[in-house]
Amino acid sequence: MTQEELLAVANAYVECYNSDDLATMKTLMSEDVEVTHHNRGVHRIGRDIVFAGKEGAAAVIPDKHFRDRRRIVAFDDVVLIEHTWAATAKADMPGFAKAGESIELELCTVMTIQDGKIVKYDDYG
Incomplete structure (x- = not known):
């Protein structure tokens, strides 16, 4: 894939995430996608398992x-995005936030993309 094609997939994923378009997000990930949120103990393999967690998180x-996408770089089959993840907890999230608290995480997201699909997704931060 070209750098432009890699960036298009990564940007589409972020836009779908921000608009809560889970149906389109699923089409951007391989069936056996591996998702790891380092430093938070989350590791999932398989699109259905990954999205079961996303649907549950939407309630909280x-x-x-x-937001604040500061840098995005594509090379080989990888896209790196430096940005901020933000939310407000609607319920207590032990070890993370209390109900009503704002959450901000500075992240480096690393997506490995093959044949137009995200096959590996890592968040560091």
Whole structure:
């Protein structure tokens, strides 16, 4: 894939995430996608398992979104995005936030993309 094609997939994912378009997000990920949120103990393999978690999280943090995209770089089959993830907890999230608290995480998201699909997704931060 070209750099432009890699960036198009990564940007589409972020836009779908921000608009809560789970149906389109699913089409951007391979069936056996591996998702890891380092430093938070989350590791999932398989699109259905990943999206089961996303649907459950929407009830607790419905306004979650990425913002402040400061840098995005594509090379080989990888896209790196430096940005901020933000949300407001609607319920207590032990070890993370109390109900009503704002959450901000500075992240580096690394997407490995093959044949137009995200096959590996890592968040560091």
